[in-house]
Amino acid sequence: MGPARRCDARRVAEIVFLLLAGIAAGALNAAGGGGTFLALPALVAAGLPPVTANAASTVALVPGAVVGAWVYRREVVPVGVTSTTALTVTSMVGGAIGAGLLLALPSESFDVAVPWLLAFATVVLTFGRRLSTLLRNAAGRTLRLGPRPILIGQFVLAMYGGYFGGAVGILMMALWGVGLGLDVAKSNPMRVRQLSAVYATATVLFLVASDVLAHPLPLLAMLVGGVAGGYGGAHLVRRLPPGILRGTILVTAVTMTILYFLRG
Template sequence: MGERTDDQGQRRPSLSRETRGTGMSVRAVPIGQFLIAVYGGYFGGAVGILMVALWSIGLGLDTAAGNPMRITQLAAVFLTSGALFLFTSDALRAPLPLVTLLAGATAGGFVGAQLARRLPARLLRGVLLATATVTTVLYFLRG
């Protein structure tokens, strides 16, 4: 596709040049992405990490290069599942917690996206791995 310019004015290869297949079938990545989306729509835990892992293995995509795509897909998964849960439950009876959650999620998503765009890819991978490890240990300890 060519090159694009990032926020700092540096030229970078487009997404198609940043990917290099690693031997997964062409169908395996979309199937894996679908399964991750189903899991994410129900549970939501570590979905972004699973996406990064799938894309790293299946496409050879760098974490930083895939971050905007990951955020967009996470937003689609969470908005879709959130809307379904919202209208099929009695959650609309308590609007204040919903509005508070929406405001916090929006602020966190914006700040997190800005921060992730500025972190080096190696540091971003380290943060994701540390977050996954700490979360796993805490869930294990809580029983």
């Protein structure tokens, strides 16, 4: 096999790998969060710089998030008395600011921060719900936060989502669970909607101001996979036991975090 043929075979294998990673990432995002743990390392492994890979993963996964939001459109439950429109606008603005920070800050800062961001997100995935329960029990009752603190918290989380995004959906549900006592299962459709809002505005900025379009094949492969995974994951989550889904996400998060620390 000549060098050109070996190069073509390697490129095909890389595209198939990114397509499968996109399917898995889109499914994880629709099912409960964690797609970043697959999409970001897969794009870095394909040769993209970490900042570009992070931007590309957001761009590639936003259609899947939108598809997931459409599947859940009839199941969205309001977050307390907070206006759904206000919550969505807050997510969009925060996502844009977070994406701007990613592009404005030195890329070396993100390279150093990635393993720690993954570790933080993994801890949130592992202990977030348990911590929510402990906080509610410590308060002796369910807190009833008004619209203002909910929107402030949503804005901070949306900025984090635009900058990195790992486990941001879990953080949203933790905020709503602790502050309003919302059930995790019932709040999942709203989580998917808010994730799509965060990612959508971040995507616009990344397409205009980053170099993600300089890598069209990896981006397209991840995007197609993300759409398929987002649609399938939103339907699959209704059929599989929550424990299996949560276990899959946690195993993925822990594995990718360890690999990133070893890589660094």
